[in-house]
Amino acid sequence: MKYEAVIGLEIHSELKTTTKIFCGCKTAFGAEQNTQVCPVCLGLPGVLPTINKKVVEFAVKAGLATNCTINKYSKFDRKNYYYPDLPKNWQTSQYDLPIAEHGHVDIEVNGEKKTVRLTRIHMEEDAGKLVHSGNTIKDSAAGSFVDYNRTGVPLIEIVSEPDMHSAAEARAYMEKIKAILEYIDVSNCRMEEGNLRADINVSLRPVGSDKLGTRTEMKNINSFKALEDAINYEIERQQEVLEDGGKIIQETRTFDPERGVTLSMRSKENADDYRYMPEPDLPPIVMTDEEIESYRRELPELPDAACLRLQNELGLSAYDAGVLTASRQTAQYFDAVLKTGADAKLAANWIMSDLAKNLNAAEITIDQSPVDAKRLGEMILLISKGTISSKIGKKVFAEMWDGNTDSAEKIVADKGWVQITDTGAIEQIVKEVIAKNEKAVADYKNGNKKAIGALVGQVMKASQGKANPQTVNELLTKLL
Amino acid sequence: MKIIEQPAHVLHDMLVKKELSAKELTDAFFASIDKSEDTLGAFVTLMRGKAGKDASIIDAKIAQGEELPYFAGIPVAIKDNICTKDVKTTASSKILENFVPPYDATVMTKLYDQNAVIIGKANMDEFAMGGSTEHSAYHITRNPHDLSRVPGGSSGGSAAAVAGGEAVCALGSDTGGSIRQPSAYCGVVGLKPTYGRISRYGLIAFASSLDQIGPITRDVTDAAYMLNAVCGHDKMDSTSLKEKAPDFTKALVADVKNLKIGVPKEYFADGIDPQVEEKVRSAIKSFAELGAKITEISLPHTKYAIAVYYIIAPAEAATNLERYDGVSYGVRVPGKDVPEMMINTRSQKFGAEVKRRIMIGNYALSAGYYDAYYLKALKVRTLISQDYVEAFNKVDVIMTPTAPTPAFKLNELTGDPLKMYLQDICTVPANLAGLPAISVPCGVNSQGLPIGLQIIGRALDEETLLRAAYTFETAQGIPFAVPELNNAEGGASV
Numbered sequence: 025m026k027y028e029a030v031i032g033l034e035i036h037s038e039l040k041t042t043t044k045i046f047c048g049c050k051t052a053f054g055a056e057q058n059t060q061v062c063p064v065c066l067g068l069p070g071v072l073p074t075i076n077k078k079v080v081e082f083a084v085k086a087g088l089a090t091n092c093t094i095n096k097y098s099k100f101d102r103k104n105y106y107y108p109d110l111p112k113n114w115q116t117s118q119y120d121l122p123i124a125e126h127g128h129v130d131i132e133v134n135g136e137k138k139t140v141r142l143t144r145i146h147m148e149e150d151a152g153k154l155v156h157s158g159n160t161i162k163d164s165a166a167g168s169f170v171d172y173n174r175t176g177v178p179l180i181e182i183v184s185e186p187d188m189h190s191a192a193e194a195r196a197y198m199e200k201i202k203a204i205l206e207y208i209d210v211s212n213c214r215m216e217e218g219n220l221r222a223d224i225n226v227s228l229r230p231v232g233s234d235k236l237g238t239r240t241e242m243k244n245i246n247s248f249k250a251l252e253d254a255i256n257y258e259i260e261r262q263q264e265v266l267e268d269g270g271k272i273i274q275e276t277r278t279f280d281p282e283r284g285v286t287l288s289m290r291s292k293e294n295a296d297d298y299r300y301m302p303e304p305d306l307p308p309i310v311m312t313d314e315e316i317e318s319y320r321r322e323l324p325e326l327p328d329a330a331c332l333r334l335q336n337e338l339g340l341s342a343y344d345a346g347v348l349t350a351s352r353q354t355a356q357y358f359d360a361v362l363k364t365g366a367d368a369k370l371a372a373n374w375i376m377s378d379l380a381k382n383l384n385a386a387e388i389t390i391d392q393s394p395v396d397a398k399r400l401g402e403m404i405l406l407i408s409k410g411t412i413s414s415k416i417g418k419k420v421f422a423e424m425w426d427g428n429t430d431s432a433e434k435i436v437a438d439k440g441w442v443q444i445t446d447t448g449a450i451e452q453i454v455k456e457v458i459a460k461n462e463k464a465v466a467d468y469k470n471g472n473k474k475a476i477g478a479l480v481g482q483v484m485k486a487s488q489g490k491a492n493p494q495t496v497n498e499l500l501t502k503l504l
Numbered sequence: 505m506k507i508i509e510q511p512a513h514v515l516h517d518m519l520v521k522k523e524l525s526a527k528e529l530t531d532a533f534f535a536s537i538d539k540s541e542d543t544l545g546a547f548v549t550l551m552r553g554k555a556g557k558d559a560s561i562i563d564a565k566i567a568q569g570e571e572l573p574y575f576a577g578i579p580v581a582i583k584d585n586i587c588t589k590d591v592k593t594t595a596s597s598k599i600l601e602n603f604v605p606p607y608d609a610t611v612m613t614k615l616y617d618q619n620a621v622i623i624g625k626a627n628m629d630e631f632a633m634g635g636s637t638e639h640s641a642y643h644i645t646r647n648p649h650d651l652s653r654v655p656g657g658s659s660g661g662s663a664a665a666v667a668g669g670e671a672v673c674a675l676g677s678d679t680g681g682s683i684r685q686p687s688a689y690c691g692v693v694g695l696k697p698t699y700g701r702i703s704r705y706g707l708i709a710f711a712s713s714l715d716q717i718g719p720i721t722r723d724v725t726d727a728a729y730m731l732n733a734v735c736g737h738d739k740m741d742s743t744s745l746k747e748k749a750p751d752f753t754k755a756l757v758a759d760v761k762n763l764k765i766g767v768p769k770e771y772f773a774d775g776i777d778p779q780v781e782e783k784v785r786s787a788i789k790s791f792a793e794l795g796a797k798i799t800e801i802s803l804p805h806t807k808y809a810i811a812v813y814y815i816i817a818p819a820e821a822a823t824n825l826e827r828y829d830g831v832s833y834g835v836r837v838p839g840k841d842v843p844e845m846m847i848n849t850r851s852q853k854f855g856a857e858v859k860r861r862i863m864i865g866n867y868a869l870s871a872g873y874y875d876a877y878y879l880k881a882l883k884v885r886t887l888i889s890q891d892y893v894e895a896f897n898k899v900d901v902i903m904t905p906t907a908p909t910p911a912f913k914l915n916e917l918t919g920d921p922l923k924m925y926l927q928d929i930c931t932v933p934a935n936l937a938g939l940p941a942i943s944v945p946c947g948v949n950s951q952g953l954p955i956g957l958q959i960i961g962r963a964l965d966e967e968t969l970l971r972a973a974y975t976f977e978t979a980q981g982i983p984f985a986v987p988e989l990n991n992a993e994g995g996a997s998v
Contacts, residue, residue, distance in 0.1 A: 063606060063607045066832065068606070068607070068833065069600065069603065069605070069709075069827070069833075070585075070586075070605070070707055070708045070709070071705070071706075072705050072741050072742065074739065074740060074741075104823055104826060104869075106826065106843070106846060108831045108846075111827060112827045113826035113827055114826055170831070170832065297870055297871045299822075299823070299869035299870055299871075299874075300869070301823055301869055304743075304820055305709075305742060305743060306742050307742055307743065
């Protein structure tokens with residue numbers, strides 16, 4: 025039997041507010057343990073939460089940017105479960121009236137477009153972080169520690185419908201969500217810091233069936249690679265179980281990124297009863313149409329719109345436009361390069377080839393690039409103006425990448441890399457090259473037009489790459 | 505004149521006129537405590553050292569001719585579920601036996617701003633669950649009017665301290681009658697303000713949507729002053745009301761002409777003690793004689809109030825009390841792993857009544873039962889509130905007994921939780937509807953046990969309550985007195 029995978033994602037994203045969701049404590053990452061805490065986020069007896077309005081604003085913007093309906097009446101609920109990283113032993117979350125519902129985003133995989141529906145987006149608080157002396161909470165009673173700095177950091181949970189059918193689609197969906205959250209500037213989306221993570225639900229069903237199979241859940245996946253690996257492993261595992269006549273057990277599985285396998289964690293047969301209760305200490309969140317519209321007006325251009333603009337206004341290919349707008353940082357970098365007056369296609373090529381190659385090798389992001397957009401743009405302008413050749417451009421770029429902080433123009437001047445456009449000077453070199461390369465000249469004259477390439481190379485070499493290649497070509501053709 | 509019998513407004517004038525120093529006043533109360541506390545058991549923690557120091561600071565201010573805030577130098581008792589910075593706050597529970605809050609409740613900040621002298625943390629039913637203070641994990645509190653009887657609860661320590669000459673006034677908290685019922689049993693004034701009038705920040709939560717802090721005082725004047733001192737919007741409490749509070753002492757006018765009083769027939773039904781009914785009806789009659797208009801009214805959903813209350817309050821309590829797990833504060837009972845440690849801590853350190861309510865609450869919230877119990881209770885709560893909205897279209901205040909009986913005997917009801925719960929029948933509806941209500945003494949029964957008249961008002965209309973209560977108190981003209989602590993059937997021995 026042929027099976028089809030059905031995949032849904034619950035994406036948790038930490039919002040980039042400066043303070044926590046229900047108190048004034050800072051949210052900065054990496055602070056010393058238990059230094060960003062107060063009676064409220066520690067859940068001491070007698071404390072009460074107060075809502076951080078920025079959290080509501082960010083959640084509404086996330087909802088609007090993903091085509092959700094914003095609920096004008098929404099409320100918080102207590103999700104009750106005992107865990108030592110949860111000081112109150114309940115998580116303040118949203119249950120039956122989330123802030124946003126019924127959205128969708130478009131994704132593209134292998135040139136095929138599709139829509140993934142969003143069930144809901146709700147606001148909630150993050151838990152603290154446990155540090156164990158043993159392997160698990162069970163065997164380290166004498167040596168577990170809690171860092172409450174993360175307790176109360178605001179999260180939104182974005183729940184998709186089970187609309188994806190492959191690891192590639194799930195990845196494209198999560199990339200799109202990440203891009204949107206970055207564009208609207210509500211989350212840092214640093215997956216390595218855990219502020220964007222996904223719970224994945226995977227089930228299989230026979231192709232053609234519209235009934236959902238039994239699903240398993242993999243929690244806290246925090247890289248795109250792990251997301252794809254976990255899904256691919258799980259699809260294969262479930263397929264084997266089904267083909268052997270077995271049954272899928274509804275359970276939570278953990279993904280081991282090093283071994284690339286999922287392992288059974290706990291069975292969901294005895295589903296947790298969270299005993300949800302409306303949070304009596306927080307009034308409901310009531311939004312007016314005016315407030316919602318004012319948030320909508322504050323939304324910047326979103327990735328899909330930016331991608332279309334690059335194609336329609338700048339004439340870039342769909343592929344290039346997609347790459348350049350896939351992350352907000354790249355799109356902003358590209359826009360900043362264009363601001364210098366640099367040619368769009370040249371800028372796209374430089375960003376997607378030389379810059380990307382160097383960033384990958386150095387394992388840094390574009391906003392950490394030692395060559396900022398302005399200097400790259402100015403260098404590209406020098407190429408367009410004919411001051412330097414693209415070949416010299418690469419040398420200038422390498423110089424800047426390696427720490428030369430001068431402008432492209434100054435580097436070119438200092439190094440004497442200005443392109444020779446003086447026809448007389450080039451003609452002199454061409455003549456010398458012709459005189460020295462009898463064989464190539466003979467080949468050319470005998471009809472081997474390709475032989476001119478070697479001669480151009482010699483001229484460029486003799487001019488230390490500074491001769492204008494077009495002029496060199498013209499002169500060679502004429503003199504031969 | 506006995507200093508320890510005076511209300512705050514008399515003592516304030518004496519302090520201002522330098523007829524008395526704050527130190528003398530505090531010393532007088534600690535002398536009284538030394539004499540009576542072994543018998544009454546009104547406190548969990550006494551703050552002798554801090555109180556003495558604070559009194560001296562106030563005397564220095566008086567000597568320098570500084571203007572004195574109203575509660576400057578006045579000895580005040582605080583219910584032990586209100587967090588006091590650097591002073592142990594236990595909620596009368598073993599699980600918080602060692603808990604010292606690192607912060608002050610908003611009401612404490614306000615009282616300290618007034619230079620009040622806090623003399624101690626008053627005993628209560630554990631986590632405010634109970635109506636007799638017998639559920640304190642530490643000790644019982646006796647009723648100063650009859651030492652064989654309970655002071656009521658859960659703010660029994662606060663009421664007994666004020667009635668028994670151990671504090672001039674006190675703060676209590678009221679979730680289903682916990683200020684008004686002990687005030688009635690102890691013959692003092694107890695006011696539960698409109699929900700949201702006083703910040704709950706720092707009040708150890710029992711049932712968040714019902715809890716409200718309020719004053720327990722020797723007369724209505726002090727209640728108005730104390731409400732002035734502690735009320736107001738607080739940005740730390742999202743449920744605190746934004747409305748600006750008036751000066752409640754302006755309502756202290758002896759005039760009830762044309763005041764429309766509603767008497768709900770449902771509150772005089774089965775189970776009410778005949779002497780309680782007689783005293784309350786006679787009090788209402790005296791309002792008529794003062795020019796008020798009396799109408800019988802109906803609040804048809806009253807009969808569901810107890811059932812609704814005993815679903816909503818335990819449900820909220822079940823989650824509010826989840827935080828007591830031995831992890832980062834309070835008492836910890838070790839276990840072989842974390843889950844066992846939590847289980848050991850909670851099963852050994854919570855009292856029976858608290859565990860009973862946690863179980864009721866979790867049952868009501870569990871999947872499959874939520875709609876039938878919790879959701880249904882919320883709907884009926886709305887109906888109960890609507891009864892009051894309709895009634896207040898016709899009348900200005902509603903008068904009822906505060907409790908169906910006078911103070912009962914120690915151990916009389918501890919074996920019958922349901923009967924204990926029914927003691928809340930007259931007080932619970934005001935909490936469910938969020939309305940202000942006051943209990944004022946309206947006489948004693950044949951055994952000399954105090955009886956309370958409850959006056960319920962419109963939301964935010966504490967002023968009319970205070971005016972009615974003040975008028976009644978003035979007309980009665982009986983001054984507050986501390987009873988002799990040997991007048992009990994059971995005697996004064998402990």
